[in-house]
Amino acid sequence: MADDLGWQDVSVPMHTEATALNAQWHTPHLERLAAQGTVLTNGYAAAPVCTPTRVSLMTGQMPARHNVTYWTLHHDRDTSKNHPRIAPPAWSKEGLQPGTPTLPKVLRDAGYRTIHAGKAHFGAHGTPGSNPSHLGFDVNIAGHGSGAPSSFLGTHNFSAAGKQMANTPDAKPGRPSVWDVPGLDAYHGKDMYLTEALCTEAINALDAAVNDGVPVYLYFAPYAVHTPIMANAKYLQRYEGLHRTEAAYGTMIESVDAALGRILERLDHHGLANNTIVVFTSDNGGLSAHARGGTPNTHNAPLHSGKGSSYEGGTRVPWVVRWPDVTEPGSRIDTPVITQDLTPTLARAAGAVFPADHPLDGADLRSVLKAGGVPTRPLVWHQPHQWGANGPGIEPFSAIRDGNWKLLVFHDGPRVELYDLSEDLGESNDLSVERPEMTSQMLQQLRRVAIGTGLQMSIDKATGTPIHLPSGTGGAQ
């Protein structure tokens, strides 16, 4: 589970054709995985920001249901940016907490050693859920309540203080930061990039489990390529000539790919490759509204916008799965799939069972991965929050994709947009007026999902009441 890695941030083509961005980045190990497995070209993250997607993987539920609809940090603080006219509803700003069934919990019950390595960001600081060990993981490597590291460098002790001292050697050490990465003291002061340290620790835990003869669920979440964008110096040469930030970004991507390569090699070494499901994906679309080099909002082209947005750039991400005897080597599948599908898929493959009263929104993808068809149920995104950067579609919204149609409801108004992704992947031609019956149909579908999941719309500041989700014409019968 890469962090903030966009649809075009890999060298494996995710679009119908290879793009200039595919040529710019370098992910040879992902290319190998794709050649041995399946590329899901319509693969989505559950949300355009980190925590909701990660909680969806843990719970198998869409954010509208699990209600962790935005990123978390402190248990008592809403991280949403202020919006002039609307406010978030009563969302779970504490994040995921013990008591909720999770994928690692049910896998552990089924006999698996469950290993967390890297970014957790499931529950807020000051709550039990900030520790992955309380959420079903037997092993926790460097995970806590923050969704980014103070620094990616071992020479900085992965800390704000270390970074400050490195930049201004005569400064006094600052106080510990909530963003400092915990648990990697062995690498402090060393010339070691965070992704590599995490990978080494993850492989050690994997080796130990193999040695103990137990099956393994390894959730490898390398913090990269989230901000701060900091270069892994050993890969920099390849990106000479790029904007400095983009060059650093390229090395972050390559650090993730190198870790993937090491894990794949370790599976080969243990003779486990033929008996292991490997999934590569990301928690939201690529950062593009700020902090990047080049033109803002173009980093996920041909998709529109990026992280935080309701448009495709916000949620469509790389998806590659290698599943021996299920995926066809080198195949490409265009059935839409989404983060929470992985939960029942992996649970079921492992013989693990969620409690009967825990609703699972995700679908078992086994037959999709084998044959490419079904399920075709609509996918729904819901973020009743203003994210902290400006860009197209970055505002409180709900959205639904059904077949090739996508409908967006911006809560401020509310306003509706409709796109035919088969003709207009870049979402530039709003058809909501031209196609009233399709707009109505999609609104009805969204409404049904809203009822079933308990989806909470944004609050109108003027009245203190929830914004009304527009209903399609034509009542259900």
Next chain:
Amino acid sequence: MADDLGWQDVSVPMHTEATALNAQWHTPHLERLAAQGTVLTNGYAAAPVCTPTRVSLMTGQMPARHNVTYWTLHHDRDTSKNHPRIAPPAWSKEGLQPGTPTLPKVLRDAGYRTIHAGKAHFGAHGTPGSNPSHLGFDVNIAGHGSGAPSSFLGTHNFSAAGKQMANTPDAKPGRPSVWDVPGLDAYHGKDMYLTEALCTEAINALDAAVNDGVPVYLYFAPYAVHTPIMANAKYLQRYEGLHRTEAAYGTMIESVDAALGRILERLDHHGLANNTIVVFTSDNGGLSAHARGGTPNTHNAPLHSGKGSSYEGGTRVPWVVRWPDVTEPGSRIDTPVITQDLTPTLARAAGAVFPADHPLDGADLRSVLKAGGVPTRPLVWHQPHQWGANGPGIEPFSAIRDGNWKLLVFHDGPRVELYDLSEDLGESNDLSVERPEMTSQMLQQLRRVAIGTGLQMSIDKATGTPIHLPSGTGGAQ
């Protein structure tokens, strides 16, 4: 699981308003169940004829996938009626067979006593699957490879020979018929209607399980109201004034309702009502093309056509669920649901697990039953066969419903029709030409399901090759 019971064949309103047919029929025990549970107003059978729907309940799969796309009888004979231009594909005319995971199998593995009472019709005569005991049932009461009884009367020994002797006392006894109901010898010669005999036996088996302290899955499938339409004399008085066939039909409905009442009473008696899920549904729409009194093809009004048809009359059926602590007493839910949804729903509620490599098309309905929303995935019907009666939509077809839209593909041609069920429940106004983009969208969805399930189209007799499923315009990207 009633047999051939149509959407309007009960006194509980399934439509938005009570109809003249609701007033005509008498199902007080179903009214009680509805008052204590939930009416699913958009409840469907998996297919417009018996066997495919019943196999869908057993397997959790749509007929396009399990490939028992038509009713079965003899292992070596295709029961499809001849069509002048097209023939069935290589469907599973032997029906369901041991080896395939089934709902009773996984429930049995989870510790349940699994009881079959009544019509099986899962596998053809001459195959192991003709016996429900080979498909996961611990107890088999009167089930075999036939989908109808020779007679509903104990005085006929539920046999063709007995019926013949009763009608012409001086006739020589005929040979045993494949339709004779097995295993009810204790009731032979007695004034006992088949539904009542089955109910008595089912309750005996239920009592025994309760006595043994084991949980129970009771599949009660009362043969009624399938042909032969034969009156249960004790209820006839209520239907005076109706066409003679319709009066007899009314007593068949009432026999099913009375059995439901006895089972509910028995659950109360055992103190199990608060710990038991009760589902009432039917295997296909009401018979209307032949063998009924009154005007053909009107018996499911406001729905169009009936059993065997692609139109709503063929597949929409009564659905009532009572699930303590899940369903809201007296509620009505319009989310579309279908037979195969019951399979994962009941399995999961019981803590039973299907093998990981067995695809389940059905959705866990628990959250739908609780709140009314999700899932909204499209429903697909597929019957590449000519059924044995003439009526609207009774020809080889595939169909898909998504939201309130329904698209039909008649394989002969092929021809396409599109209906907006929210405006046109009776499917009289084909919008396929007027709404090309919706037609295209629905065809794409159907195509995806076809790929994923291995759906087999009818064969063009002229060329010997499969009919082409029309593809929507606009490729997936």
